[in-house]
Amino acid sequence: MAAKKHSEASGTGLSKQRVVAEAMRLADREGVDGLSMRRLAGALGAGAMSLYHYVASKEELLDAMIDVVFGEIELAPVDTDWQSAMRQRAVSTRQVLARHPWAIGLLESRTSPGPANLRHHEAVTACLRRAGFPVLMATHANWLLDSYVYGFALQEASLPFDTAEEFADMGEEVYLPQLPPDEFPYLNESAAALVAAGYDPAEEFTFGLDLILAALEPLRVSA
Amino acid sequence: MAAKKHSEASGTGLSKQRVVAEAMRLADREGVDGLSMRRLAGALGAGAMSLYHYVASKEELLDAMIDVVFGEIELAPVDTDWQSAMRQRAVSTRQVLARHPWAIGLLESRTSPGPANLRHHEAVTACLRRAGFPVLMATHANWLLDSYVYGFALQEASLPFDTAEEFADMGEEVYLPQLPPDEFPYLNESAAALVAAGYDPAEEFTFGLDLILAALEPLRVSA
DNA sequence: CCGTACACCGTACGACGTACGCTGTACGTA
DNA sequence: TACGTACAGCGTACGTCGTACGGTGTACGG
Structure with missing residues (x-):
């Protein structure tokens, strides 16, 4: 032909x-x-x-896709305090994972980190070590921060709405009717409060993030 | 026939x-x-x-499987202080998710929670509210704790080893050679320290968990 | 002018989810 | 006893998937 x-x-x-x-x-x-x-x-x-x-295979394709995702995450900047640096890269990670929700589900099955993933980990570890965290404490902080970011992204991905307005709409029309108030009194209370107060995933994210960062602060060893 | x-x-x-x-x-x-x-x-x-x-479909089967997983998680006990209760159910969640690693990857794509999931959420929220967290603060705590637990389980599931000994073996034979020390000095430092100190996912988990619980403590409003 | 290498493709195989229509059995009713 | 209906389970078939294998045309070094 x-x-x-x-x-x-x-x-x-x-x-x-x-x-x-x-x-x-x-x-x-x-x-x-x-x-x-x-x-x-x-x-x-x-x-x-x-x-x-x-x-070589679809598996390899998926691995490559994951590594591109890691490549999209902004590395921690080196010219600020460690908390700002960690906050910035965490926020960037959340944004990237929200942009590519499929990536989160893939993380579970892929066991060997790609180069971008490694670079990212290296940069974070470097930041923590230079901020005065002892070696093992830096590892702890790494796990803690990553767990929070990935877990948050995972929960966010499984939400059936994207924005605060969408939530207000759905919350009243879809969610509440499914929750008999006598069986789930506290969930009803929470849902009502959230609809009233408005709900923003980005704010929710920074709340937990800042709490973790603050709790890590005293574990540094140098000034 | x-x-x-x-x-x-x-x-x-x-x-x-x-x-x-x-x-x-x-x-x-x-x-x-x-x-x-x-x-x-x-x-x-x-x-x-x-x-x-x-x-009705494989999708429904997967949903049902996820809900059974949630059913396996021990609900927060009501007869202790909130920190013990939350610690206990978090530990149980990690155990269950480690037993069924496939569940984590499934969470991302399933958007409507099953009955066991709802019961679990209700119990946790109840515990937090009764401990004195205001409504919106209880929501924050919920997101924070769940994010940590899910994220930790996600990371744990993608580890290529299960026990500390396995890690010691693999770490020296497989991981380190892949990390050129000049390119990844900090990762090498961490890896070496971990191999030397031994590594236990369960301990790693409780470190972050206790840190989060302690940081949440002052956000309660009653004694 | 030829040979080799490369980029790309067509076909085929086994496995997948599942729509559709068929069986044989159990049981209520007469 | 005879029959009707409901139901549990199955066989076949369709379209799609990942991918092994063996082409085929073009580009280029000699």
């Missing part, structure tokens, strides 16, 4: 980067379950099997 | 409970990817389509 010099639809020629980038776009738009090699190839104007010249 | 009175292999007759329980066993043993309707049916001595008399 006729293979052209290079594929023509949407760009000239494939590459691992282009494949991974398009895969992320697809996953962002349709979720991980909507990402198949065939659909991905289609979006790139290529045949399914062509992708295997750039990734 | 011949349909027997009831299916005969491994028990007499199916039921949603039996289907869900066997699905969890299968997922525990082989991971979520190893759980297919056909394999599950096989394990139950039934045909694939028979399962659809008890669950």
